[in-house]
Structures are given as structure tokens and as C-alpha cells.
Amino acid sequence: xxxxxxxxVPAPQCSTQDGAIDPPISANVxxxxxxxxxxxxxxxxxxxxxxxxxxxxxxxxxxxxxxxxPANVYVYRAYDAFLVVRAQGEDGLVRKIPYEAVERIxxxxxxxxxxxxxxxxxxxxxxxxxxxxxxQHYASSPGRGK
Numbered sequence: 001x002x003x004x005x006x007x008x009v010p011a012p013q014c015s016t017q018d019g020a021i022d023p024p025i026s027a028n029v030x031x032x033x034x035x036x037x038x039x040x041x042x043x044x045x046x047x048x049x050x051x052x053x054x055x056x057x058x059x060x061x062x063x064x065x066x067x068x069x070p071a072n073v074y075v076y077r078a079y080d081a082f083l084v085v086r087a088q089g090e091d092g093l094v095r096k097i098p099y100e101a102v103e104r105i106x107x108x109x110x111x112x113x114x115x116x117x118x119x120x121x122x123x124x125x126x127x128x129x130x131x132x133x134x135x136q137h138y139a140s141s142p143g144r145g146k
Contacts, residue, residue, distance in 0.1 A: 046102040051078040054116050056088065058106040061097065068103055074117055079126050086117055094119070094135045 051057070052075065059071045073085035076094070083097045119137065122128065 046099040046105075048078045048080055048099075050105060051075055051083060052108075052110070053077055054111050055108050056111055057085075057108045059097075060103040060106060061101050062103055063101075070106070073097070074111070076117070076119060077124050077126075079129075082129065084124055084129055092137075094123070094137050096129045096133050 055075045057073055057075055059073060061069050061071045063069050072088040073083075073095075074088055075083055075085050077084045081098065083099070083102075084094065085097055086092065086094050123135070123137070
């Protein structure tokens with residue numbers, strides 16, 4: 001079967017008003033902005049007032065290399081300098097997250113009393129977390145199937 005070459009139409013190229021061809025989308029994002037357009041330097045600084053105890057949150061965290069990473073966490077306590085959270089769906093570690101590492105809150109849902117995780121108060125005390133970043137906690141409960 002022969003193809004009539006005169007029927008083939010080249011794909012249109014996107015161009016600006018002056019006739020120049022547009023650069024890729026990633027090149028159109030101004031410096032200091034994420035793809036959604038929010039200025040990284042104008043995002044509000046996170047603090048204790050942005051979080052509540054016994055909530056499940058999806059956060060965007062900045063890792064040690066400076067990359068944004070998603071995190072699903074259960075917030076146990078919010079202190080003046082950091083959060084004490086439990087990682088959801090990963091290793092289940094109880095972690096300390098400083099507010100400087102939190103870029104933004106994607107979603108936050110309050111947990112009903114029947115679905116809350118319980119830890120002894122001494123494990124959640126602020127002085128317990130001064131010199132540690134994470135803690136492995138093993139729990140068993142017939143209600144949780146563990």
C-alpha cells in the first residue's frame with residue numbers, strides 16, 4: 001500500500017508571538033518556583049500552629065539532599081521545635097521531624113478515637129526526643145490484629 005505523501009501534514013510547533021519556538025515546559029518554570037507555581041521562598045514557615053495531635057497528614061518533606069519527598073504520617077504531638085510522628089506504610093518508626101524539614105501540608109485528617117495509635121506518655125515527652133531522631137516501637141493489640 002502506498003501512502004500519498006502530500007496528505008501527510010507536519011505536526012505544528014508551538015511558538016511565541018515573535019515566532020521563536022517555545023522551550024520545554026520545565027524551562028518555563030521561573031527560578032525559585034515549583035511546577036505548581038508557588039514561590040518556594042514565600043511559602044509560610046511551618047510551626048506548631050499548623051499541626052494538631054492525633055491527625056493523619058500527607059506532607060512534603062525536604063530531605064538531606066534538598067529534594068522534596070512525600071510522607072504519610074500520624075501526628076502524635078506537636079512541640080515548639082519539632083513533631084513526633086509515626087510513619088504510615090513504611091517501616092512504622094516513630095520519628096522526630098523538625099518544622100524546617102516540612103515544606104507544606106498536602107492533606108490533614110483528624111483520626112477518630114477508635115483509630116488512634118497509643119503510646120505511653122513518657123515515650124512522647126519532649127525531653128525523650130531531644131537527642132534522638134527515631135524510635136522503633138513494637139506493640140501488640142488484639143484489636144489491631146498485631
